Amino acid sequence: MSRFLNDRLSALAPYTPGEQPQDKKYIKLNTNESPFPPSPKVIEALSEREAKSLRLYSDPDLKRLVGAIAESYDVSQDMVFCSNGSDEVLSFAFLAWGSDGAAFADITYGFYPVFCDLYGIDAKIIPLNGDFTVNADDYMGLDRLIVIANPNAPTGLLMGLSDIAAIAENNPDNIIIVDEAYIDFGGESALSLIEDYDNIVVVRTFSKSRQLAGARLGFAIASPELIADLNRIKFSFNPYNVNRLTAVAGEYAIKDEDYFEHTKRLIISNRRVLTDGLEELGFSVLQSFANFVFAKTDKMSGEDYYLALKEKGILVRHFNKDRIKDYVRITVGDKGEVKKLLAATEEILKEALA
Ligand SMILES: *Cc1c(COP(=O)(O)O)cnc(C)c1O
Numbered sequence: 001m002s003r004f005l006n007d008r009l010s011a012l013a014p015y016t017p018g019e020q021p022q023d024k025k026y027i028k029l030n031t032n033e034s035p036f037p038p039s040p041k042v043i044e045a046l047s048e049r050e051a052k053s054l055r056l057y058s059d060p061d062l063k064r065l066v067g068a069i070a071e072s073y074d075v076s077q078d079m080v081f082c083s084n085g086s087d088e089v090l091s092f093a094f095l096a097w098g099s100d101g102a103a104f105a106d107i108t109y110g111f112y113p114v115f116c117d118l119y120g121i122d123a124k125i126i127p128l129n130g131d132f133t134v135n136a137d138d139y140m141g142l143d144r145l146i147v148i149a150n151p152n153a154p155t156g157l158l159m160g161l162s163d164i165a166a167i168a169e170n171n172p173d174n175i176i177i178v179d180e181a182y183i184d185f186g187g188e189s190a191l192s193l194i195e196d197y198d199n200i201v202v203v204r205t206f207s208k209s210r211q212l213a214g215a216r217l218g219f220a221i222a223s224p225e226l227i228a229d230l231n232r233i234k235f236s237f238n239p240y241n242v243n244r245l246t247a248v249a250g251e252y253a254i255k256d257e258d259y260f261e262h263t264k265r266l267i268i269s270n271r272r273v274l275t276d277g278l279e280e281l282g283f284s285v286l287q288s289f290a291n292f293v294f295a296k297t298d299k300m301s302g303e304d305y306y307l308a309l310k311e312k313g314i315l316v317r318h319f320n321k322d323r324i325k326d327y328v329r330i331t332v333g334d335k336g337e338v339k340k341l342l343a344a345t346e347e348i349l350k351e352a353l354a
Pocket residue numbers: 032084085086087088109149153179181204205206207213216217218
């Protein structure tokens with residue numbers, strides 16, 4: 001870093017994304033991508049004609065994409081905001097509504113504290129219960145932006161909608177962001193609360209359940225006034241934040257409901273196989289509502305298990321952080337990947353005991 005960088009950015013610790021190794025071929029179960037390709041309809045839509053249209057800027061209003069999302073979730077178009085990954089939606093949200101500070105759990109998505117550092121927002125860190133559940137009572141009357149990942153990452157645990165409604169009710173002058181990156185894998189969405197609570201913003205992504213992590217597409221659904229706030233930032237920052245190919249991919253992905261349902265069901269059923277398999281091998285596995293499981297064994301440390309899997313060509317995520325050091329987070333892959341993960345784990349445990 002240079003001596004010219006401003007003090008706040010010099011002090012900031014940027015987010016560390018999961019490894020994306022380009023050298024060797026791993027079974028990649030470390031960043032919660034889908035093991036399946038995008039919908040065939042998406043691939044068909046990304047035609048040569050579409051590639052040629054790249055000479056033109058994308059539609060700054062993203063009308064077709066926004067229209068398709070609005071239709072799919074049965075909301076009006078002025079309640080949808082699209083962005084370059086949900087990371088960008090979250091970034092804009094912290095900037096828009098975080099000036100009185102932000103509050104979030106000690107164990108949650110690692111980008112939230114980075115946004116606070118980036119924008120100079122005071123962060124109030126609220127510890128999860130001993131079993132990693134959220135105590136909703138800790139979130140009443142906080143007088144600041146509240147950010148809840150539901151299901152939470154990296155635990156996979158789900159919070160009930162009545163708790164989210166109570167938090168919104170008890171913080172009427174502050175925004176509650178519900179980051180639903182993983183909601184499609186079995187949770188109940190806070191979308192149903194948006195009509196009753198004008199301070200809830202639901203944030204979603206195409207990265208996990210719609211096979212488009214590399215396209216970078218996320219969105220928010222909220223009241224038209226809140227969506228206008230996000231658009232103010234986008235149009236002060238980069239009006240073309242979603243590129244043409246991604247806008248087309250997103251439109252066709254959201255329209256292909258059969259493929260979405262089919263791939264989602266496969267992930268949920270593979271999650272069962274993965275969870276059962278790990279438990280048979282003596283692991284404790286948190287009850288996951290996401291496309292990953294959070295698991296630990298008392299036979300070895302989380303880091304050793306992570307390294308042993310890497311040695312065998314399987315990447316998972318280990319967080320070197322208090323309270324969760326013993327755990328690894330394993331993305332639910334396809335059937336073959338789950339089988340290989342379980343076989344490798346069995347071998348590793350045998351080698352450890354030998
Ligand atoms: C993956 C993830 C995101 C970011 O998703 P992108 O749309 O790929 O930027 C946001 N929040 C949580 C909790 C996530 O796990």
